[in-house]
Amino acid sequence: MDANEILYDVIVVGAGPSGLAAGIELAKKNANVLILDRKQEIGCPKRCAEGLSNRWFDIMEIKPKPEWAVHAIKGAVLYGPNGKDVPMKKKETLGYVLERKIFEKDLAIEAVKHGAKILLKHQVVDAKRENGLVKLKVEVNNEVKEFKGKLIIACDGIDSLVARMLGLNTKNNLNDTDSGYQYEMTGISGYDEECLHLYFGTEVAPRGYIWIFPKRDGTANVGIGIGAYVSSQTNLNAKNYLDRWIQSQPGLKNGSIIEVNAGGIPVGGFLDKMTADNLLVAGDAGHMVDPIHGGGIGVAMEGGRLAARHALRALKENDYTDKTLSKYTKEWFDTRGNELKRRLKSRHLLEQLTDDDFNYLADSITMEDALAIGNGTLSKTDKAILFTKKLVKRPGLVAIMMKYF
Amino acid sequence: MSAKNNSNKCLYCGACVGVCPVSAITLKDTRIFINEKCINCGACVNICPVSAMKLDKK
Incomplete structure (x- = not known):
C-alpha cells in the first residue's frame, strides 16, 4: 500500500x-x-547554536554520543559592554555543543x-x-x-x-521574536574553548547577545540574536551587527566561515x-x-x-x-x-538595562554569584541579599529590579 | 502592494513566515512566496536577519 x-x-x-x-x-x-x-x-x-546542557540529556533519557556531542562545555563567560568578563566554570562537563x-x-x-x-x-x-x-x-x-x-x-x-x-x-508577535544570524567559523582563537561566551550591550547586540559556542579545535558557532524591531530603528540587521563585531575581535576577524545560518527565535x-x-x-x-x-x-x-x-x-x-x-x-x-x-519576566528586566548597568553588574557580580545564579541554586533570600548588596549603589537598577522580583 | 523577497540575499530561514500577521508568506525549499494577502506591514522586513525583504513603495 x-x-x-x-x-x-x-x-x-x-x-x-x-x-x-x-x-x-x-x-x-x-x-x-x-x-x-x-x-x-x-x-x-x-x-541553532547547537548547545545542549546535561539537564536535558537527563530529562530526555539520552546519552551523549561522541558522533554528535562533539564538544564538552564546562562553563560560560559573560561579557559586559566594557569587556569586563564574568567567568563561571566548573571542573565537570555541564553540557555539549552538538553536531545537530x-x-x-x-x-x-x-x-x-x-x-x-x-x-x-x-x-x-x-x-x-x-x-x-x-x-x-x-x-x-x-x-x-x-x-x-x-x-x-x-x-x-x-x-x-x-x-x-x-x-x-x-x-509570532514581532516584540517577542528575535532575529538570529550565525556563522560556523574555523581558524579562530582568543577564547576559552571549554566555555560558552556571551557578549552583551546595546552597541554589540541590542535586546540580545552575541555568542561563541565552541565546537572543535579552533571552530565555533559565532552568532547573534537581536530584537526583531531593532533593524527598523538602527538600520542595521543582525548580519550587520555580527559582522561589525567580528571585525573588532582580533581572534575572529581572520577566521574562515564554513557555514552561514539564519533564523527567527520565538523568545x-x-x-x-x-x-x-x-x-x-x-x-x-x-x-x-x-x-x-x-x-x-x-x-x-x-x-x-x-x-x-x-x-x-x-x-x-x-x-x-x-x-x-x-x-x-x-x-x-x-x-x-x-x-x-x-x-520571560527576567528577560524583560534585562531588556531595560543600559550599558552602564551591564558594566556595573559585570564589575560587581563575582564568579561565585554568577555560578549560583546560573545553577538556579540561589534561594529567594540569597537572591534578595545578592541583588541588594550589588544594586544598592545604583538606585536606577534597584527600581527596575523591584518591578520584577 | 506587497513585500518583495530578494532571493540573492535570502537564506530561506523562514523567520518572515513566522511573524507574518496574515500568513501571506510561504517557504518552499529555498524560495519565499508572498501571496496577495500581504498588507505591506513590514514585519518581515524587521525580522529578516539579512534584509532580504523590502516593502513595495508604490
Missing part, C-alpha cells in the same frame, strides 16, 4: 528535535506514525527503528478536517498527494503554517492554547524556547514527547477533540511553561 493510502494514528509535521522526539515516543508505544518534512535533509540547514545534523539523524534512526515512517521533500500545502479526521494535501515534486491522520502534531518550526491551517493561531509570546481538534503543536511552532538565552533543543524535545503522550491518550480514548487534547497545554505549563514564563 502507498504511504498516502494508510490512515495514520498520528502525522507529525516537521522532523526537527521536537517532531522526532514525538515520533520516537509514539512509535515506541506502537502508534502508526508518519513524520513529514519539507526539507531535503534532516538537521540541515540548522537554525548528526544528532537529528540519530533521532530519526531511533524513530524508524521503533516503527515510524519518515518522508522528506514533502511540503504540506493544505490541512482540513473531514469526518473527525484530518486530510493533509502534500506537495511532493510536482504532485499533490493526500495523507489522512487521526491526529496532527505540528512541529514545523517558527514558519509553522500547519497549525494555522487547522485554525490555531501560532503567529517570548507563549501560546495560551497549543491544541485544537485533531491538533497539537510543539517545538518552535509552539514557541517553546527559553526566553533568556533563546535555547530551544531541549525544551522542544520535551514538548514533543509530551504532545506525543497526550496524543497516545487521545488515541486510547478514541477522542480527538480539543477538549481532550487541551490537557496537554495545561500539563506543559505545569511542568515547563510556567518556569519559562518566569524567565
Whole structure:
C-alpha cells in the first residue's frame, strides 16, 4: 500500500528535535506514525547554536554520543559592554555543543527503528478536517498527494503554517521574536574553548547577545540574536551587527566561515492554547524556547514527547477533540511553561538595562554569584541579599529590579 | 502592494513566515512566496536577519 493510502494514528509535521522526539515516543508505544518534512535533509540547514546542557540529556533519557556531542562545555563567560568578563566554570562537563545534523539523524534512526515512517521533500500545502479526521494535501515534486491522520502534531518550526491551517493561531508577535544570524567559523582563537561566551550591550547586540559556542579545535558557532524591531530603528540587521563585531575581535576577524545560518527565535509570546481538534503543536511552532538565552533543543524535545503522550491518550480514548487534547497545554505549563514564563519576566528586566548597568553588574557580580545564579541554586533570600548588596549603589537598577522580583 | 523577497540575499530561514500577521508568506525549499494577502506591514522586513525583504513603495 502507498504511504498516502494508510490512515495514520498520528502525522507529525516537521522532523526537527521536537517532531522526532514525538515520533520516537509514539512509535515506541506502537502508534502508526508518519513524520513529514519539507526539507531535503534532516538537521540541515540548522537554525541553532547547537548547545545542549546535561539537564536535558537527563530529562530526555539520552546519552551523549561522541558522533554528535562533539564538544564538552564546562562553563560560560559573560561579557559586559566594557569587556569586563564574568567567568563561571566548573571542573565537570555541564553540557555539549552538538553536531545537530548528526544528532537529528540519530533521532530519526531511533524513530524508524521503533516503527515510524519518515518522508522528506514533502511540503504540506493544505490541512482540513473531514469526518473527525484530518486530510493533509502534500506537495511532493510536482504532485499533490493526500495523507489522512487521526491526529496532527505540528512541529514545523517558527514558519509553522500547519497549525494555522487547522485554525490555531501560532503567529509570532514581532516584540517577542528575535532575529538570529550565525556563522560556523574555523581558524579562530582568543577564547576559552571549554566555555560558552556571551557578549552583551546595546552597541554589540541590542535586546540580545552575541555568542561563541565552541565546537572543535579552533571552530565555533559565532552568532547573534537581536530584537526583531531593532533593524527598523538602527538600520542595521543582525548580519550587520555580527559582522561589525567580528571585525573588532582580533581572534575572529581572520577566521574562515564554513557555514552561514539564519533564523527567527520565538523568545517570548507563549501560546495560551497549543491544541485544537485533531491538533497539537510543539517545538518552535509552539514557541517553546527559553526566553533568556533563546535555547530551544531541549525544551522542544520535551514538548514533543509530551504532545506525543497526550496524543497516545487521545488515541486510547478514541477522542480527538480539543477538549481532550487541551490537557496537554495545561500539563506543559505545569511542568515547563510556567518556569519559562518566569524567565520571560527576567528577560524583560534585562531588556531595560543600559550599558552602564551591564558594566556595573559585570564589575560587581563575582564568579561565585554568577555560578549560583546560573545553577538556579540561589534561594529567594540569597537572591534578595545578592541583588541588594550589588544594586544598592545604583538606585536606577534597584527600581527596575523591584518591578520584577 | 506587497513585500518583495530578494532571493540573492535570502537564506530561506523562514523567520518572515513566522511573524507574518496574515500568513501571506510561504517557504518552499529555498524560495519565499508572498501571496496577495500581504498588507505591506513590514514585519518581515524587521525580522529578516539579512534584509532580504523590502516593502513595495508604490
